[in-house]
Amino acid sequence: MKPPEHLTVRGPEDILGFIPHSLGYWPADSLVAMTLQGSRLGATLRLDLPGPETLADPRDYARTVRDYLLADHNADAALLACFTNDGWMEPPVTYRGLLDALQTVLGAAGMPVRDAWYVGDAYWRDAFCTDHSCCPTPGRSVQAIRDSMLNAEMVFRGSSVGPAPEDGAHPPATLSGEDRAAILASEATWAAQLDARRGSKEQFGQLMVQWEALLATVPDQSLPVNDVAFLRASLQVPAWRDAVLVMAAAGTKAALTGAEAFGIFDAGCSLAPVGPALRGPAQVGQDAEAGPDVPGYGAVLLGLEPAVPAWHRLNSLDPVLEQLSAAGGKAAAAALTGRGWIAWCRGRGSYAAAFLARALEEEPGYRLAELMLELVRRGTLCGWAARKEAAWRKFEPDAA
Numbered sequence: 001m002k003p004p005e006h007l008t009v010r011g012p013e014d015i016l017g018f019i020p021h022s023l024g025y026w027p028a029d030s031l032v033a034m035t036l037q038g039s040r041l042g043a044t045l046r047l048d049l050p051g052p053e054t055l056a057d058p059r060d061y062a063r064t065v066r067d068y069l070l071a072d073h074n075a076d077a078a079l080l081a082c083f084t085n086d087g088w089m090e091p092p093v094t095y096r097g098l099l100d101a102l103q104t105v106l107g108a109a110g111m112p113v114r115d116a117w118y119v120g121d122a123y124w125r126d127a128f129c130t131d132h133s134c135c136p137t138p139g140r141s142v143q144a145i146r147d148s149m150l151n152a153e154m155v156f157r158g159s160s161v162g163p164a165p166e167d168g169a170h171p172p173a174t175l176s177g178e179d180r181a182a183i184l185a186s187e188a189t190w191a192a193q194l195d196a197r198r199g200s201k202e203q204f205g206q207l208m209v210q211w212e213a214l215l216a217t218v219p220d221q222s223l224p225v226n227d228v229a230f231l232r233a234s235l236q237v238p239a240w241r242d243a244v245l246v247m248a249a250a251g252t253k254a255a256l257t258g259a260e261a262f263g264i265f266d267a268g269c270s271l272a273p274v275g276p277a278l279r280g281p282a283q284v285g286q287d288a289e290a291g292p293d294v295p296g297y298g299a300v301l302l303g304l305e306p307a308v309p310a311w312h313r314l315n316s317l318d319p320v321l322e323q324l325s326a327a328g329g330k331a332a333a334a335a336l337t338g339r340g341w342i343a344w345c346r347g348r349g350s351y352a353a354a355f356l357a358r359a360l361e362e363e364p365g366y367r368l369a370e371l372m373l374e375l376v377r378r379g380t381l382c383g384w385a386a387r388k389e390a391a392w393r394k395f396e397p398d399a400a
Contacts, residue, residue, distance in 0.1 A: 017151035035075035071386035173326035188231030200264025232331035303383035333363035347385030
């Protein structure tokens with residue numbers, strides 16, 4: 001996540017206080033690197049702290065950090081924070097060699113390290129300061145970070161710091177047994193009807209417009225059982241699932257043009273479209289023509305096109321997918337994979353991995369989840385997350 005505009009950083013407590021808001025949780029056993037653009041904060045990166053074998057020669061690890069940060073083309077400096085309780089309160093300092101390697105590698109790349117800190121559960125201190133008059137052992141209270149002015153302003157703007165992904169952030173939505181049974185029964189009925197219409201261009205067009213109308217605003221209440229069942233059934237058709245993601249990011253024309261290119265439509269399928277009366281009119285866009293301004297599915301799913309995605313629709317899609325995942329099963333795997341993709345697009349790899357892992361628990365071998373999880377584990381950045389002008393902001397630039 002990129003920081004909102006017009007926040008004033010008064011000292012290291014403010015910088016360290018912003019990190020949990022940027023990540024969504026308080027990191028542990030982590031290296032957090034932040035880019036600077038002049039006096040402005042840029043991108044935030046979190047990596048697991050390396051083990052003893054890597055610490056013996058941390059140069060490859062340092063080059064990995066450099067490669068990530070180079071995605072911020074305007075970066076001219078870096079800040080580092082080691083979030084750990086181990087190895088920094090008393091000499092010898094476990095991570096000093098790692099920080100030295102990062103200083104060397106990032107400095108050579110034009111991003112000299114301006115400051116670095118160690119942060120534990122109770123204390124924090126400057127990583128390079130040896131003057132006990134200003135950096136006494138064991139350090140300053142972490143409460144100073146929690147009480148910082150920037151942290152208070154982020155909370156005032158509506159930001160919150162939750163548990164880490166591995167500690168149950170975004171727990172699965174819950175349903176009563178009665179509601180789950182009703183959803184699954186209705187879903188089976190819709191699935192049978194939609195399966196017969198997989199090749200219908202009219203069904204596809206109506207489905208896209210229904211989804212787009214639903215995503216016009218962030219849903220403020222639970223969807224009716226019949227709507228949930230229909231949407232879940234639609235996600236079980238892989239081509240339609242992908243089209244929903246593409247439509248949310250790049251619009252209905254991109255979704256329809258890509259579907260045309262993949263040849264999913266069957267001119268012989270003349271069955272009339274079906275579906276509940278979701279929000280908004282269900283008008284079918286008949287003739288989306290390909291052109292240089294219409295991105296392909298691959299470019300959209302990798303965050304390469306469009307230049308800036310429709311974040312308002314992606315932000316609306318996430319809570320809808322949360323509702324659709326509650327009843328479990330293959331449709332839940334599709335919904336959780338979609339949430340993992342959105343988290344990856346936002347630059348939140350830890351959350352993406354957690355959603356994708358849950359998708360594979362629901363449906364072992366679910367192919368899109370496997371492919372996305374491999375991207376995340378390799379450290380591949382979404383194209384939008386790598387560019388300042390396209391990256392997701394939790395808060396709009398004019399929020400101040």
